[in-house]
Amino acid sequence: MLVCPKCHFENPNSHKFCQKCGMSLTHKSCGECGTPVLASELKCHHCGAITGQIWLAIVDRQRVSESLDVAEAVDTLAVAESVSVATLPTAEMAVASVSEAIATDISEESEMEPEVETEEEVSETSDVDTIASLSEVLEQVRESTEPSETLEVEAAAETPEVATLEESSLQPEVAIEPTDLDIPETPISEEQAALEIPEEPEEILPAGSFLDQEERYQLLEDLPLHQLSQGDTQVKVLDCIPLQQSPLFALTSHPVEIPDRMDNPNPAWALAIPAIAKAYLALHSQFYAIVPAIHDAWHWDDRRVLLLEDRSTQPALIEYVQTNPILPSQILHWLQEVTELWMGLEPWHCRQSLLEPQNLRLDVEDQILCLQRLYLDLPNATPTFTAVGQFWQTLLNSAQLITATEEDEISELQQVVAELASAELDSVEDLRSRLETLQSQLQPATPLSSSPSDPIYLGAITDNLDMDDSPTMVMPVLLESLEASGQTDIGRQRTHNEDDFGIETQVKQRQGARAFSTHYKGLYILCDGMGGHEGGEIASALAVEKLREYFHRHWQDSLPDKEVISTGVLFANQAIYDLNQAEQRGGSGRMGTTLVMVLVQDQNVAVAHVGDSRLYRFTPSRGLQQVTVDHEVGQREIQRGVDPETAYLRPDAYQLTQALGPRNEDFVSPDVQFFKIEEDTLLILASDGLTDNDLLETHYLTHLEPLLNAERALEPGVKALIELGNQYNGHDNITAIAVRALVQER
Numbered sequence: 238m239l240v241c242p243k244c245h246f247e248n249p250n251s252h253k254f255c256q257k258c259g260m261s262l263t264h265k266s267c268g269e270c271g272t273p274v275l276a277s278e279l280k281c282h283h284c285g286a287i288t289g290q291i292w293l294a295i296v297d298r299q300r301v302s303e304s305l306d307v308a309e310a311v312d313t314l315a316v317a318e319s320v321s322v323a324t325l326p327t328a329e330m331a332v333a334s335v336s337e338a339i340a341t342d343i344s345e346e347s348e349m350e351p352e353v354e355t356e357e358e359v360s361e362t363s364d365v366d367t368i369a370s371l372s373e374v375l376e377q378v379r380e381s382t383e384p385s386e387t388l389e390v391e392a393a394a395e396t397p398e399v400a401t402l403e404e405s406s407l408q409p410e411v412a413i414e415p416t417d418l419d420i421p422e423t424p425i426s427e428e429q430a431a432l433e434i435p436e437e438p439e440e441i442l443p444a445g446s447f448l449d450q451e452e453r454y455q456l457l458e459d460l461p462l463h464q465l466s467q468g469d470t471q472v473k474v475l476d477c478i479p480l481q482q483s484p485l486f487a488l489t490s491h492p493v494e495i496p497d498r499m500d501n502p503n504p505a506w507a508l509a510i511p512a513i514a515k516a517y518l519a520l521h522s523q524f525y526a527i528v529p530a531i532h533d534a535w536h537w538d539d540r541r542v543l544l545l546e547d548r549s550t551q552p553a554l555i556e557y558v559q560t561n562p563i564l565p566s567q568i569l570h571w572l573q574e575v576t577e578l579w580m581g582l583e584p585w586h587c588r589q590s591l592l593e594p595q596n597l598r599l600d601v602e603d604q605i606l607c608l609q610r611l612y613l614d615l616p617n618a619t620p621t622f623t624a625v626g627q628f629w630q631t632l633l634n635s636a637q638l639i640t641a642t643e644e645d646e647i648s649e650l651q652q653v654v655a656e657l658a659s660a661e662l663d664s665v666e667d668l669r670s671r672l673e674t675l676q677s678q679l680q681p682a683t684p685l686s687s688s689p690s691d692p693i694y695l696g697a698i699t700d701n702l703d704m705d706d707s708p709t710m711v712m713p714v715l716l717e718s719l720e721a722s723g724q725t726d727i728g729r730q731r732t733h734n735e736d737d738f739g740i741e742t743q744v745k746q747r748q749g750a751r752a753f754s755t756h757y758k759g760l761y762i763l764c765d766g767m768g769g770h771e772g773g774e775i776a777s778a779l780a781v782e783k784l785r786e787y788f789h790r791h792w793q794d795s796l797p798d799k800e801v802i803s804t805g806v807l808f809a810n811q812a813i814y815d816l817n818q819a820e821q822r823g824g825s826g827r828m829g830t831t832l833v834m835v836l837v838q839d840q841n842v843a844v845a846h847v848g849d850s851r852l853y854r855f856t857p858s859r860g861l862q863q864v865t866v867d868h869e870v871g872q873r874e875i876q877r878g879v880d881p882e883t884a885y886l887r888p889d890a891y892q893l894t895q896a897l898g899p900r901n902e903d904f905v906s907p908d909v910q911f912f913k914i915e916e917d918t919l920l921i922l923a924s925d926g927l928t929d930n931d932l933l934e935t936h937y938l939t940h941l942e943p944l945l946n947a948e949r950a951l952e953p954g955v956k957a958l959i960e961l962g963n964q965y966n967g968h969d970n971i972t973a974i975a976v977r978a979l980v981q982e983r
Contacts, residue, residue, distance in 0.1 A: 239480040240819040243775065250481070262480055277477040279457070290479040292532050292544040294448060295610060296460065297469035448542065449535070453478050465540065471610075473547060476532075479821075483533035483544075485514065486821055511541055516585045516611060521823070523581055525900060526605050527574070530823025546823035548609045551598040558636035565638055565650050566676070567604065567888040572629060572654075573672050574606050576665060579625065587611045588620040592628060600824075604888060607824070622665070626657025649675055676887070714915060714980040716839050719744070719757040722951035723974035726959045728926055729967035735766035735773030735830075736924050736972040739781040759837040760788055761974050765850050765924040767896065768828030776813045776828040776898050783809040784834065796838035799909045802845050806832065806897070806907040810847075813898030829898035832907070833865060833922050835976065840914045845907050848896045851928050853921040853937075857945070861937045865908065868894045919945050920976040926969035927962040936961060944975060951975050 238247040239262045246257035253263050264273040267281040267288050274281050279289040442460040447453070454474040464470055517531035529546040536542070554571070575591055582588045589612040590596055598607040614620055633654050638647060653671050656662040662671065721742055727734040739762040747754045764780045766773025787805040791797060797805075809832070817827045831848025844852055849867040866872055871890035875881050884890060895905055919941060921933065933941065940961055944954040955975050962971035 238482065239478075240482060242480065242816075242820055245816045245819040276479050277475075279475050290476040291457070291547050292454070292474050292476060293529075293547040293549060293610070294454065294456075294472050294474045295469050295543040295545065296448075296465065296472070296537075296540055298465040298540050448474055449537070453481075454544065473549070474544070482819065483821060484535075485531065485533045486818065511536070511543070513541075513611065513613070514543065516587060517543075517545070520581065520585060520587070520611070524578065525827075526600075526607070526824060527578065528608055529610060530821075532821055532823070545610055546826070548598050548607055548824070551600060551607060551609075553595050554597040554599045554606065555594050555632050555635070557599050557601070558632060561637065562639050563636050564888065565647050566886060568629075568633060568636065568638075569650060569672060569676055570888045571606050573669075573676075575625065575629075576668055576672070578608075579622070580665060582611075585611075586614045589614045592620055592624050594628065605892075621660075622663050622668075623658060623660045626654055626659070626662070630654045630658040676883075714840070714982055716755075716757050716914060716978060717981040718947070718979045719759055719837060719976070720951060721759060721761055721974060721976040722955045723761075723763075723922075723972070724952075724955045724959050725970065725972040726963065728970050729963055731970055733774065734970045735768075735777055736764065736926075736970040737766065737774065737777035737781050737830075738763045738922070738972055738974055739785055740974060741785070757837065757839055757978075759835070759976065760785070760792075761835040761837075761920075761922055761976055763833050763850055763922040763924060763972055763974055764830040764897075765848070765926075765970070765972065766828065766830040768822075768826065768898075772822075772826070772828035773830065775816070776830040779812055779816065780809045780830050780832060780897055783812045784832075788836070792836070796836060796841045796843055796911075799911075802836070802843055802909050803907050806834075806845055806847065807902045807905060810897040810902055810905045814901055817898060827899040829896040831893070831924070832897055835920060835922060837914075837976070837978065840980070841911065842914060842920075843909065843911050845909045847905060847907050848893050849891075850922070850924050853923065853933055853941075855919040855921070855937060855941045855945070856916050858916060861934065861941065864910070864912075868896075868908075870894060914978050914980060917945050917980060918978045920974075920978070921958075922974040922976070923958075924970060924972040926966055926971035927958060927973050929966050929969070932962065932965055944977060945979075947977075947979055951977060 239250055239252065240247055241255035241258060241260055241262065242265070243260045244255060244258040246255055248256055248262060254261055261273070263276060265276050265288060266272070267274050267284060267286055269286040270281065270284040272281055272283040274283075274288045277289070279291075280286065281288050440461065440463040442448075442456060442462055444456050444458050446456050446460075448456060448460070453476065455477055457473040457475055460472050461470060511534050514531055514534035517528065520528040521530050529548055532544040532546070534541070534543050558568070578591060579588060582590060590608050590610070593612055596609050596612065598609050599605070600607055633651060653662065653668075653675060657668060662668055719742055721740050723738045723740050725734060725736045725738060739760070741760040743758040745756045745758070747756075762781050762784050764777035766775070766777030768776055784805055787808050788797070791801055791805065813829060817829075822828065831846075831850040833846040833848075833850040833852050834844070835852060836843040836845075844864055846852065846865045847868060849869055850865075851867070852864040854862045854864050869890065870887060870892045871881075871885045873894050874884035874887065874890075897905065921941065923933065927933065940954070940958055943949055944951060955973050958973045958975070959971050962973075
């Protein structure tokens with residue numbers, strides 16, 4: 238099935254346009270010039286920009302016992318032919334085809350074994366085999382020590398000095414755990430080999446050839462097959478059918494039931510995924526911005542193939558620090574990330590990933606440390622914390638540190654790294670403590686941003702909350718009018734607008750012989766998308782669309798409660814997340830959006846937000862207040878008790894802690910709050926293009942206060958806010974919604 242990149246509707250492979258929204262399934266727009274380009278093409282024919290989906294392929298050779306019997310793992314009556322996992326376009330086909338993939342020759346010695354377990358005994362030893370979704374498999378391996386055991390087996394299989402699986406003398410009646418061995422590694426008959434697995438006529442598979450039998454993944458460079466005996470090889474491949482789900486995605490995204498045609502209680506497809514692929518899936522979920530996403534994995538003869546998100550265009554960290562000025566506090570932050578990664582990689586035996594100099598990459602735009610891939614630990618060379626210290630000592634000595642920083646603070650950082658390199662500091666907890674202490678001492682000499690002034694604390698403004706200590710009588714009031722206006726602008730530095738907004742205001746009047754009443758209802762949504770061309774704008778528009786759709790169904794005559802509102806936000810998040818999964822976006826390429834939303838029901842107001850888009854409230858008695866608190870690292874640290882000034886010294890202080898779309902609902906927790914309108918009120922929903930550098934706090938008397946006057950039109954006032962944002966910021970898209978609520982005494 239072809240997944241539409243716009244509405245993620247699943248279409249038959251033969252269709253050229255989406256059945257639901259009509260979008261082309263064969264062409265895409267060039268991100269640079271907008272020219273329609275075939276989805277299977279590498280470059281735009283008009284401007285030469287890269288438009289194709291490129292994956293990093295890691296190919297290695299596996300050593301597998303030739304006498305291993307897995308006949309009891311599947312129904313041998315269903316075995317027909319050996320099929321690569323990469324051939325399967327959908328989840329249902331994956332279940333069916335992989336079940337047909339396993340045919341093994343039972344050795345005479347195995348057939349002569351007198352003891353055979355009963356079906357009941359086999360069932361008891363094959364718990365993982367019966368799982369009908371890989372997500373359940375991952376959940377089990379996260380809660381047990383199986384990841385360690387799994388990857389130890391694979392690492393041992395790659396090292397000649399370690400005993401092979403053949404030496405383990407596995408008996409045919411012993412149930413084979415899926416995390417210990419992947420089914421496609423089992424030998425097949427000579428007849429099948431002659432029919433399905435071609436001999437290697439050449440030592441090099443040239444660029445332009447295909448990595449798979451289905452001719453989906455085309456090599457962009459030569460693949461030296463003769464080097465596989467010495468280790469794995471990395472090459473780039475072009476995805477010629479980018480809208481088609483990979484089988485691995487299908488297996489991990491859908492709880493698949495066993496089809497009727499496969500009368501087998503043990504789903505063979507669950508066994509067909511290499512253990513290292515499961516490591517990528519689990520670790521990417523835990524460190525989604527750091528560990529690359531895995532697109533697909535399969536076995537090709539005696540070789541294993543992994544397709545990963547390509548991060549080769551990102552600079553190596555050790556090279557970046559040699560040519561760019563770096564704050565010591567930034568290196569400190571990276572070292573803290575490495576400490577957390579070390580503990581996360583340990584159960585999977587992938588700590589070697591942190592010791593390969595070219596494997597540590599940097600997302601320059603967000604200053605996020607990234608791994609290009611995972612490296613298994615060598616069985617006879619367990620990685621040590623000392624090796625981490627030695628690597629970072631080399632990096633620190635070659636870095637261009639900003640010299641305005643106090644010398645004693647730089648010396649302290651060098652001392653910590655030196656102790657780590659010499660094994661004087663060999664405890665993770667001790668290192669954590671030292672780094673936290675050092676973090677409070679390091680003071681950045683100059684702001685990382687070029688903005689004239691960066692706010693230190695972005696909490697609510699409370700200067701005008703207590704106008705008078707004496708008790709105040711609140712007069713009963715009614716909402717007299719409710720109106721809104723919104724605008725968005727691309728800004729002065731961006732090439733496209735990723736913001737979106739939605740405004741719906743309803744006024745219902747009821748009149749009779751003895752009564753007259755007016756009721757107001759308003760839904761106001763603002764989203765700031767992220768994810769690049771055809772990414773952020775899709776995410777923000779989809780969020781607005783889904784929230785409107787949801788509240789049309791779930792909001793009638795009274796303001797929804799917190800649970801209903803939160804569910805609506807998660808509904809929008811799931812729509813964007815599903816689209817990310819369908820398009821197989823990974824890492825920083827995953828699209829997402831912030832959200833600030835206001836629901837008004839007469840005098841009652843509900844506010845929900847995710848990310849750093851804000852709601853401000855201006856009233857005559859209280860002045861300007863920031864209602865929402867940004868979901869970013871700096872604010873998170875403040876909520877943990879860290880001093881605000883210290884919290885915003887972190888290099889990642891302004892990095893979002895949550896957004897809609899990049900991750901599933903387990904990682905999204907919208908803030909929802911309620912208040913009443915008791916006096917004339919102006920609500921401002923704004924993206925960070927307008928709120929950066931305390932812009933509204935500085936200019937609210939000239940640009941917000943006049944908008945409370947009922948005689949002033951809102952539209953010119955919002956336009957003036959956009960112009961203000963372009964004048965003082967302009968580095969980002971700018972979006973604002975002004976909601977004016979005027980009251981009268983009962």
